[in-house]
Amino acid sequence: MSTGTNSGSFEYPDAAGYPDDAGFLDEGTTALVDEVTAYAVREVDRPSADSEVEIAVHRLDDEHVYSATLEDREVASLRYAEEDDRVVVLTTTVIPEFRGRGIATDLIALALDDIREWGKRLTVQCPVVAAFIAGNPQYADLTDSVHPDRA
16 A cells, blocks of 8 residues: 555556556556545545535436536546446546545545445445545445455
8 A cells, every 4th residue: 555655656456457557556546545545544524624615526327427526626536337236446536736635535435425325335446445445444344245356
């Protein structure tokens, strides 16, 4: 797991389909892993500390995305696919100028809460969500034991 002190690439298995197709995370994804890891100790229901407005998160079923908006502007997204009775989390992105505000953490927490209410199991391909769950074990029960980290 990335801790924020290592600025190098973070390696994952090639089968995970990361941006460079070689198993290394790009700089933006590494930054998001660091962000959700750093915020893991805070309460996940707290609004972003640097924002005067709350994040609105919507599940857009037709697009298979959770969209986080601030004042009607999409600033982050969590893309997913549906496979039978589970949700496969593919990727999490935050617009660069909005990173470091806890938006990824809030988005992931709200998406996982919705997936729990939806009654689905979870397969995690996104390293950002994997880092978040590692730091927030209250979400570990969502993980599909048969398909925990690949479709």
